[in-house]
Amino acid sequence: MAASTAACTLALTPCLVPVEHPVRAHLALDDNGECTFPAQPIASVPWSLQRVMLDQLWQNSRGKGVGVAVIDTGVDARNPQLKDAVDKHDGFDLIDNKGDGTNDTVGHGTKVAGIIAARPAAGTGFVGLAPQATILPVRQNDDQGKGTAATLAEAIRKSVAAGAKVINISQDTTGVLGPDSQLAQAVQYALDQDVVVVAAAGNNGSGGQQHSTYPAAFKGVLAVGASDRNNERADFSQSGPFVGVAAPGVGMVSTVPIGGQCVDEGTSFAAPYVAAVAALIRAKHHDWHEQQVVAQIEQTAERVDPGHNNFIGWGVVDPVRALTDDAKPIDQPAPDKGLSKSGARIQPAALTLGETPQQRAERTATYALGGAALLVAVIAGGAVVVRDARRRRTTT
Missing domain, CATH: 1.10.1220 (Arc Repressor Mutant)
Structure with missing residues (x-):
């Protein structure tokens, strides 16, 4: 299975590598194996949702009233599952000043948005984790790679001004950025305004080298790596001490422009899974500040070690536990004293085939x-x- 380079690299063309997957035969594909728009709906429930008890999760929150800015290649609101989720009024386009953020020629941002807030629809088992959250569409990059660190910084500030309480960034920069950079200052501004910032950790982990990616590595950002069906780190997922948690990022079903769904993979699609959980928490706990929301996600993650490691952070996100094990807010995650240092393997929930x-x-x-x-x-x-x-x- 080819790992997608879907964590778009700023100043480079966003590359969406086709993914080998059992449902490919049901999708509309071009001669290069790329998903075309529109696509056919995928009837089955994706594995990333099978691992969550959605009825229990949604008893606590569906994300209502929480605005999530998707700073990406735009979000196509023509997809029926996104029509009622996208706020065109407050969206914006940094490539076309006359745009409202809903022109997505790449499809990347539309996939990201669907994982967060796609509405339920007949004929498909796919739905967003926070199906009542509102998507603020921000077109900051395109198929020509026009996005830069400077435009990303501008997008962050404008998203805060538009009222976003969660920002998802499924992109990374081509180089190291310091705390005095425009992007670092924009991130800090968002944090100071009580906005949760979630960013993809990056997809360059296959070589085994650990290095920081930005904006994910900035202090206060919840950096998300990708996990697979076994709750282990996907081989392409970038590792490093900055990784906060991991989330499903392999074989991810989501919405595409005009209509239907396709499958892709990458930390780009793990990040919105976590951004959706942040939206659910913010809808339930209006008085929790951004640091407490992040700490709650990290503290309740499924762990293989008592504390943090450089590969999946504090563990693989557990949406239900994040919304139920929440008697009081915390400011920082703490090691789990009840977990052996040997690292008990985590098993995926509700996906057993045959005997248990x-x-x-x-x-x-x-x-x-x-x-x-x-x-x-x-x-x-x-x-x-x-x-x-x-x-x-x-x-x-």
């Missing part, structure tokens, strides 16, 4: 005692080898 792990254990227990003891030893040793091999392959 418990059923399998009961069946194994019926084997002869001697054979069972040997089998358990082999399985345990094999699990450690696989886990360590995967970590060596995807980390530095």
